[in-house]
Amino acid sequence: MLGVKCNRGPVKGEFAKILRDSMYNKFVFLDIDGVLNSEYFYSLTASGDRSLICESNLLDSYTKENIDRKTVERVLRICSETGAEIVLTSSWRLDNQCFYRLLPTGMEIHRQTPSLLWKYGTTCCRGQEIDEYLKKFPSDKYCILDDDTDMLEYQLPHFIQIDNCFGLTDADAERAIDMLGKISA
Numbered sequence: 001m002l003g004v005k006c007n008r009g010p011v012k013g014e015f016a017k018i019l020r021d022s023m024y025n026k027f028v029f030l031d032i033d034g035v036l037n038s039e040y041f042y043s044l045t046a047s048g049d050r051s052l053i054c055e056s057n058l059l060d061s062y063t064k065e066n067i068d069r070k071t072v073e074r075v076l077r078i079c080s081e082t083g084a085e086i087v088l089t090s091s092w093r094l095d096n097q098c099f100y101r102l103l104p105t106g107m108e109i110h111r112q113t114p115s116l117l118w119k120y121g122t123t124c125c126r127g128q129e130i131d132e133y134l135k136k137f138p139s140d141k142y143c144i145l146d147d148d149t150d151m152l153e154y155q156l157p158h159f160i161q162i163d164n165c166f167g168l169t170d171a172d173a174e175r176a177i178d179m180l181g182k183i184s185a
């Protein structure tokens with residue numbers, strides 16, 4: 001059998017940085033309605049201004065009509081600058097085609113919080129679902145982007161309430177990047 005030479009030297013450079021940062025399990029808990037869309041977005045599209053519509057032809061029409069591409073760009077910036085992963089908290093996740101539908105926006109979403117509706121019924125709050133996720137994947141490097149406020153008390157320092165009139169803004173993205181910490185230089 002031929003020997004296979006493995007280079008097991010120390011990992012260096014950009015890859016090492018990404019590896020080091022990903023070990024921190026950084027998460028962006030992401031809602032959609034009121035975060036990736038907004039009253040402003042809908043008022044523009046209703047008036048025929050399509051400038052905030054995502055350009056990809058691979059998007060289905062529902063996704064296209066409900067996602068503001070500027071907010072997607074901000075989410076992508078948060079992820080690329082901090083090395084954080086998106087964890088979907090939105091009720092959109094209850095549609096099992098949702099990840100495929102969102103993929104053409106450029107957001108790679110592989111994770112979601114569990115739905116605890118079966119357990120808590122109508123008293124179920126989003127904070128409980130995030131809590132359940134964090135029990136499985138503990139992290140103190142996370143931020144919650146949501147226009148609703150039903151989070152648990154210990155999560156509040158990580159919570160950025162989004163104004164659903166405008167959706168995720170540059171200022172919100174900056175706060176999220178500060179909270180998560182940039183990939184170290």
Ligand SMILES: [Mg+2]
Nearest residue numbers: 031033034147
């Ligand atoms: Mg919402």
